Amino acid sequence: MGKAICFVLLLSFHIILSLFVVEICGNEQVRALHNLRRSKLRGGSEIDRSEFKVEEFVHDEDAIIVHPQEGLKEKDKIERLPGQPQVKFSQYGSYVTIDKVAGNAFYYYFVEAPQRSKQSLPLLLWLNGGPGCSSFAYGGLQEVGPFRVNSDGKTLYKNNYSWNNDANLLFLESPVGVGFSYSNRSSDYSTYGDKRTAEDNYLFLVNWLERFPEYKGREFYICGESYAGHYIPQLANTILEFNKKAGKTIINLKGILIGNAVLDDEADSKGTYDFLASHAIISDKAAYELKQKSCDIATVNRTSECVAAFIEYEKDTSSIDSYNIYAPVCKSTNLTAHPKKTSPVIDPCSESYVEAYVNRGDVQEALHANVTKLKYDWKPCSNVITKWVDTSSTVLPLITQFLNNSLRVWIFSGDIDGVVPVTSTKYSIDKLKLPIQTGWHPWFAYGEVGGYTEIYKGNLTFATVRGGAHQVPSNQPARALSLIKHFLKGTPLPETKTAP
Structure with missing residues (x-):
């Protein structure tokens, strides 16, 4: 009996250690989400999951402060980025103050549609997740x-x-601490979470619309991916x-579009293990153990089988890009x-x-960025x-x-995508218990199957993107x-090869 307890303790130490030292292939977004999941796995985690x-926030009369924005739009205009090809649209970039007292400011980059259509087309906010990852770095570039x-890093x-x-x-x-966004109050870098991010994102929007008043009343959509599965619904709710x-x-929100979204912890975990096992990346046995209650994310006293399954999971996924399970990894x-x-x-x-x-x-000068000369590099x-x-x-509940x-x-x-896979998303949608309006069928783009889709009563559409990784527009841009x-x-996604 003593040997068994010792074995469990040793394995527990091994898995806890491995959760913090294993090298994960892929980009910084996968590391950021992985780190959040690790934090949840730690016994005694103080993260509020309510x-x-x-x-x-809504009922706080002093919550919304709109700062003067006169003349700032013209100053924000980017004449030309270094190494940029010729274009027929306007672009802007700079800071919007969120809290003057704290010296808290968010950086934005804005690209208008070409001149002939910018006045008729909607406004779309793109958010990446992490948490802590830059929407300019991923969505923008x-x-x-x-x-x-380009690979020269100059053009x-x-x-x-x-x-x-x-x-x-x-x-x-x-929030602050991401990219060029900053606060002069150091405590801000340790007090952000979902709630404060949603509040500050809203404050940013109402101030930005004062700077660009021609977009007030314009149809507005929020799109993004990954941990933006939290950011987007929470901002939409606000x-x-x-x-x-x-x-x-106040803001003419018409819809939200989220890709490979973190929506529900239980569905995300179960769906990830099922996906990896069905794609021969982890064993069926490991997937089974990881889905047991003793392996639940909030459980401190895990079984030896659970700990061993975690070790296998880390080992089997650490050398591939889990955000695109079939892609080559960066060699240099x-x-x-x-x-x-x-x-x-x-x-x-x-x-x-x-x-x-x-x-x-x-580049930073052209972007009107890093004006306070931050003590760290942009990441x-x-x-x-x-x-x-x-x-x-x-x-x-927000989706409902x-x-x-x-x-x-x-x-x-x-x-x-092996990090927030299609199985996780399907399990999350199943939890909504929505009646099906249009059953599962392929949709087409450019004469080929673009993926599969299903429409639910209440105006929810689910779509897969065939061959799409976690960042779908990066490796399936046409679809x-x-x-x-x-x-x-x-409009529904096309059901025939000849549809536009």
């Missing part, structure tokens, strides 16, 4: 923005599948609650003297090119946020609320573009 509620960074090339042909694109680095309190439309982060041949599919080392480019002095994911204080265990308020909700899933076009129009 349901997200915004009522106190690797996914849906107009440019991508840009056009993204032919940019979403700014269908919407005016706004990228936000949030918007709806303030509209309700005011008795008018070195820049090249001359740009490599470009491709619509993102280079696995692109994150390094982006980091090198954005840390150039001339795709923050290494200065020291603590995440709250993360609700599920956002599904949106459907009851006739908000358009689309959830999509790249089907080769992602087709998806956003139909989402913004509110």
Whole structure:
């Protein structure tokens, strides 16, 4: 009996240690989400996992402070980024003050649609997750923005599948400590979580709309991926609650679109283990053990079988890019003297090119960024946020609320993501217990199957993207573009090869 207890203790020590030292392949986003999950796994974790509620913030009369914005839009205009090709649209970038007392400011990058259509197209906010990852780094420069960074780290090339042909694109680095966003109050870097991020994102929006008043009343959509599965519903909920309190439309929110989204802890965990086992990455035995109650995320006294399964899980996934289980991993982060041949599919080392480019002095000057001369380099994911204080265990009640308020909700899933896989998303949607309106069927893009879709009563569409990784627009840009076009129009995804 004594030997058995000793064995469990040794294994427990091994797994706890391995959770913090194993090297995870892939980009910084996977590390950020992995670190949050590790924090939850720790015994005695102080992370608040209660349901997200915004009522106190909404009913605080002093919560919303709109700072003067006159003349700032013109100052924010970016004439040209270093190494940028010629374009026919306007772009802006700078800071929006959230809290003057704390010296708290969020950095944004905004790309309008081409001149001929910018006045008629909607406003779309793109959010990445982490938590703690930059929407400018990923959404802006690797996914849906107009440019991508060449392998020389000095020049840009056009993204032919940019979403700014269908919407005016706004990228936000949030919360403070992410990218160029900062606070002069050091305690802020350890007091953020879901709730405060939602509040500050709302404060950013109402101030930004004062700076760009032509977008007040414009149809507004929030899109993003990964841990933005929390950010997006929580911000949407905050918007709806303030509209309700005011008795008018302050922000004209029409819908949300989330990809490979962290929605529900239980469904996410079960779905991940089932996906990895069904794709021959972990064993069926390990998947079975990891799904047992003794392996629950809140359980401190785990069994030896559970601990062994965790060790196997870490070992089997540590040498692949779990965000794209079939992709090559980055072999070298070195820049090249001359740009490599470009491709619509993102280079696995692109994150390094982006980091090198954005840390150039001339680039930061053009972006109107880093004006306070931060003491640390710009990173795709923050290494200065020291603590995440709250993360609700599920956002599904918010999704139900949106459907009851006739908000358009689309959830999509790249089907080769092993971190927040399609199985997790399906399990989450199953929990909503919605009647099916249009049964499961393939959808088409450019004459091929783009994925599969199902529509539920209440205005919820679920779609897979065939061959899509965690960052679907990075490795399936054409299919992602087709998806956003139909989402913004509110039309079903095409059921035939010949449909547009």
